[in-house]
Amino acid sequence: MTFKKTAFTKTTSAGYLANHMARLFGHGLHRRIQPLGLAPAQFMTLLELWGEDGLTQKQLVERLDVEQATMANTLRRMERDGLITRCPHPDDGRAHQTWLTPTARNLREAATAAAQAQNDHALSDLSEDERGVLLDLMRRVVRTMKDSEDG
Amino acid sequence: MTFKKTAFTKTTSAGYLANHMARLFGHGLHRRIQPLGLAPAQFMTLLELWGEDGLTQKQLVERLDVEQATMANTLRRMERDGLITRCPHPDDGRAHQTWLTPTARNLREAATAAAQAQNDHALSDLSEDERGVLLDLMRRVVRTMKDSEDG
């Protein structure tokens, strides 16, 4: 006796839902931080630099888990927009240190508040417990995929 | 007496995790379907057309919840790659119907198997119950954000 395979449908596909959810998150965040002159990837990068200024591109790449070329382009836009300045690394002639401008430093509160508002809104239909569960499950899914990246 | 606000950190931000998870999903899917000559957005579009052929661009836009311009570009690439053909709609001179080529029709099994494999892998650390919970929570988050889009 054989079983009919469940059809592959977008509403039961974790990948499809993840993509859809991330697009909606991104769109909402974009709407909220655009008035501050920020784009989503710039905000993510600032999040690291607010925590520790003067990082190299390599360090940012590792912390945000994006490709080097992606970060290079994001940093170029951020430099263009007056959010960062870059200067040669004192110990390594190949590397550059990334420093926040006063403008970028001053955006911290408003930008994190905007991001928090977006998260709160998105999760507003979930109980406190459910939010914890969702974060935990997402972290585990991320870890699973990351662990298998090149192994 | 005041409470110290919990700092905004990427590991506790649903939006950040959603973005990271979606990127990993997308990358994994891309790797698996690239040998078939497909890109992720093309696969999503095919998923609809495999279910019902001859849809208009407008219908695809509604079903996949992307902007019209995004779909227009995706369809252009799919036509270029020989996955679809388009012909004028019989009842509406503005619209076009989107028809699968035999090539695209034949890709259904292999492509859905690849997507299923990616999902299974990503969720391999989760119990059956947990997978259900994750899907349910993601659907509710999606719904919350979608409901507030222009209200």
Next chain:
DNA sequence: GGCACTTGCATAGCGCGCTATTCTTCTGTT
């Protein structure tokens, strides 16, 4: 019938992810 409005689609331009390539600057081995 004619004119305003709407609607389906295409295009331009941008952000941001990716791979692949190239350049420069270390670093380690001999």
Next chain:
DNA sequence: AACAGAAGAATAGCGCGCTATGCAAGTGCC
């Protein structure tokens, strides 16, 4: 000291999101 390989970064080129426009074909109202 020299040279091979590794490592940091920039660039080209593409997929795929988005907004903003523009155009042609339907629709409705007078």
